[in-house]
Amino acid sequence: MTAPSVFADLEPLLPRVAKPVQYVGGELNAQPKPWEPAAVRWALMYPDAYEVGLPNQGVMILYELLNERPDALAERCYAVWPDLEALMREHGVPAFTVDSHRPLGAFDLIGVSFSTELGYTNLLTALDLAGIPLHAADRGVDHPVVVAGGHAAFNPEPIADFVDVAAIGDGEEVVGEITDVVKAWKAEGRPGGRRELLLRLAAVDGCYVPSFYA
Numbered sequence: 321m322t323a324p325s326v327f328a329d330l331e332p333l334l335p336r337v338a339k340p341v342q343y344v345g346g347e348l349n350a351q352p353k354p355w356e357p358a359a360v361r362w363a364l365m366y367p368d369a370y371e372v373g374l375p376n377q378g379v380m381i382l383y384e385l386l387n388e389r390p391d392a393l394a395e396r397c398y399a400v401w402p403d404l405e406a407l408m409r410e411h412g413v414p415a416f417t418v419d420s421h422r423p424l425g426a427f428d429l430i431g432v433s434f435s436t437e438l439g440y441t442n443l444l445t446a447l448d449l450a451g452i453p454l455h456a457a458d459r460g461v462d463h464p465v466v467v468a469g470g471h472a473a474f475n476p477e478p479i480a481d482f483v484d485v486a487a488i489g490d491g492e493e494v495v496g497e498i499t500d501v502v503k504a505w506k507a508e509g510r511p512g513g514r515r516e517l518l519l520r521l522a523a524v525d526g527c528y529v530p531s532f533y534a
């Protein structure tokens with residue numbers, strides 16, 4: 321699946337918003353990787369403003385670990401401020417990553433780092449801006465799998481309807497295991513669709529798939 325950058329549509333909006341630098345990426349130690357060779361693609365989201373999310377150690381660690389793998393890539397994204405959100409809605413620009421400005425909907429996985437419950441509603445805004453159904457039950461085989469992690473996902477019930485998987489605990493090992501599962505499922509031709517993928521993910525230690533429980 322190709323995923324063209326949305327930067328050409330985003331750039332004309334940037335002079336009209338506060339702190340446009342937060343949307344352009346290219347920071348020291350950013351690790352943009354070629355899209356095509358990666359078997360599994362993660363968008364890692366810190367669901368708060370860039371200046372809160374950028375220094376988050378959890379996202380930094382997972383970003384580095386995933387990008388060290390030759391078969392995976394990870395790009396970062398953050399909540400946008402309301403001024404840009406309004407312009408994105410007006411001009412049809414979807415939620416994007418800051419590394420390559422690719423639309424969130426093009427990734428295999430959206431890994432959301434919830435340090436605090438304050439981020440819950442920002443995830444919903446990002447999904448809405450991305451054109452991804454808010455409820456996990458409404459997502460199909462071509463939508464990204466939304467994986468929640470971090471402190472405020474350790475009791476995932478408040479967000480159970482909106483996430484596909486909650487990864488409880490430290491993320492260093494589980495992101496690799498999730499990547500392996502998604503890679504194998506894709507290589508086999510995505511057998512059984514989204515349900516089969518979620519069943520396989522539910523078998524990964526520490527992964528909870530709320531849709532399999534009442």
Ligand code: B12
Binds near residue numbers: 374379434467491495
């Ligand atoms: C440093 C810190 C801050 C810093 C930096 C925040 C930042 N942007 O990174 C500052 C001072 C800014 C801050 C602010 C706040 N903080 Co604070 N903070 C911490 C602290 C001390 C360390 C966090 C940390 O860096 N841990 C180290 C990293 C490596 O671990 P991690 O982020 O947890 O990530 C690991 C796992 O959780 C997991 N993981 C994380 N994300 C993901 C994603 C996926 C997909 C997967 C699979 C796994 C995964 O894998 C990572 C690697 O193992 C924690 C307490 C603690 N001891 O952890 C409180 C803590 C997170 N903060 C807390 C709170 C309440 C806040 C504030 C709301 C305070 C306030 N009233 O303003 C704000 C909110 C800021 C915001 N909007 O995000 C609470 C959250 C409680 C809750 N349930 O909501 C905590 C838990 C402290 C506490 N016990 O009260 N905080």
